[in-house]
Amino acid sequence: MAVKFELIKECGRTKARLGRLHTAHGVIETPVFMPVGTQATVKAMTPEELQEMGTEIILSNTYHLYLRPGEDLIREAGGLHRFMNWDRPILTDSGGFQVFSLGPLRKVSEDGVTFKSHLDGSTHFMSPERATEIQMALGADIIMAFDECAPYPSTREYTEAALERTTRWAGRCKEAHGRDDQALFGIVQGGMYKDLRERSARELVDIGFPGYGIGGLSVGEPKLLMYEMLEYTVPLLPRDKPRYLMGVGSPDCLIEGVMRGVDMFDCVLPTRIARNGTVMTSRGRVVIKNADNTRDFRPLDDECSCYTCRNYSRAYIRHLFKAEEILGLRLTTIHNLYFLLTLMKKVRKAIAEDRLPEFRQEFFAEYGYE
């Protein structure tokens, strides 16, 4: 079954949309937040826990899985879904972002990128064709083109060269791709240059993809600049295709992204800060190790109905963190993911009821702007 996007409703007052993404492993309601399972596991979670909290799709990383355990092993296991016991949709990124983040450990040519593994220093080569081939072996429902992500800040010259290469490589990915049950998304680059964003969007749309990633944002620039770039980029993407803002996952960025027409998001933020003992609550962030939680027998968030908040006190979770017990970070991870997934549910409801701007205002009045 081919992946298909169904546009359900457009908000009259913002650029937000409601949609449904149909895949071989189920339907995803958009706008959606995707928890990240870098190494074929969303850190500290089981698939059942992810499902119970309402996860519809997860992201996994081609770069990491290619290096360990290798795509051949995952193919032999029957594909990534079966290997990790997750039968709902999966999106894999292409490894482009990771490979370009390696800095002096990589060498770029038109053909592809030679890089050294962060695990053992061994030398590897990744190209649009290889990235696509690996993602076909992994078997995710949505895969991403191999792109060059310019860091922030970058010169106009470098940003332009990177976007041109990204366009050429996107064409080669499309050429190399051959699985009907997978959708290959292109990735818009162009850094913080309005006209380059527009050019990248136009060139990728010319090649034609069933969905578009927006890359090169949330790389260190001010949030207002990111929002501005979204305002230039999104309107140039086809109305009937999903738009995926890569690597973004704070509550404010999710809401602001949705209002600018984004349908999909992913980020390690909720799981990473959870493991450090920071949780998101309806009244902002809470650092669980702080002394004022010592004898606080209330839940993390008294408006939350996740497994953690239904069963455990701040005092207990603080004890678990002080004692370095694994259950502590399991409970905060459950809570943070539930918080973001529930936020997206509320956002979808607000779009459906034509009250997204009001919802936004109510949310930030309590949560604060990060």
Added chain:
Amino acid sequence: MAVKFELIKECGRTKARLGRLHTAHGVIETPVFMPVGTQATVKAMTPEELQEMGTEIILSNTYHLYLRPGEDLIREAGGLHRFMNWDRPILTDSGGFQVFSLGPLRKVSEDGVTFKSHLDGSTHFMSPERATEIQMALGADIIMAFDECAPYPSTREYTEAALERTTRWAGRCKEAHGRDDQALFGIVQGGMYKDLRERSARELVDIGFPGYGIGGLSVGEPKLLMYEMLEYTVPLLPRDKPRYLMGVGSPDCLIEGVMRGVDMFDCVLPTRIARNGTVMTSRGRVVIKNADNTRDFRPLDDECSCYTCRNYSRAYIRHLFKAEEILGLRLTTIHNLYFLLTLMKKVRKAIAEDRLPEFRQEFFAEYGYE
């Protein structure tokens, strides 16, 4: 409700017994293995996971909870059951074993033990009265007397002095204890000296307890010596009271202990080795990181029906361990606990069917003797 032991059946061919231990938080079928939750959490597990695998009672440690978060906080939380979200029975040890294990960090007098915390070096004092008071605040269903455990090997003189003190302290614990919903167990000491074991058992039975721990075993002595000591000690304990062999949890010791009349066991072994990637299977131990599991898509144990074995391959679990992912040790912990709890279920069934010696033989033919 007072704790009550019901003797259901005695094996005609061995000293094994079937029983039921009634507590305010539910009934425990004996012989039973108790998973250890040292710091108010069985490492890496939720209460629901423990229940799903058939856990009837867990053990927690007074020494650790006294130091962190402190018994006052747990009392304020509504007791240990509520603090940790576990509504089935709990047994707490007295802290005696931990305090005496501190070596040069402690000083013993007739009154009690002065020791330095392993956490921050602060000085503390523990006595029979304090250990009992703390355990009353924690509120476990079964609590243990504060005893002096002689290391192995120890001289006859020291072992005798330790057992005499253990008897006197057991009397003081009974005096200090005042909760009807808790059972206080005495602890038999006497090291590896047959007559001292007998003397300790007799003296404690004279004081009179609703159950008896057998301490000072599994402290480094050969297993056959431990079995010998059990053979001397157990027959001197009252038939109608439960006997608890402390700190023992390998499959062979469980079976051999049951055959010598033991009703209860606890040990960190299954959870500790699980976190290091070693699992117990019907054909012996498996080290999951070993290279021969790399492409092994079978479960850890194809005769096992735990959550892990129903859903994951050795190859995937090995990948999780190589990638240092938390889900890996969650899966092996679930498996090892399920393995031991299921072993005890089979042992109880074998006693009921008068075939424990045959079961023992069948089990070791496959598992091997550790």
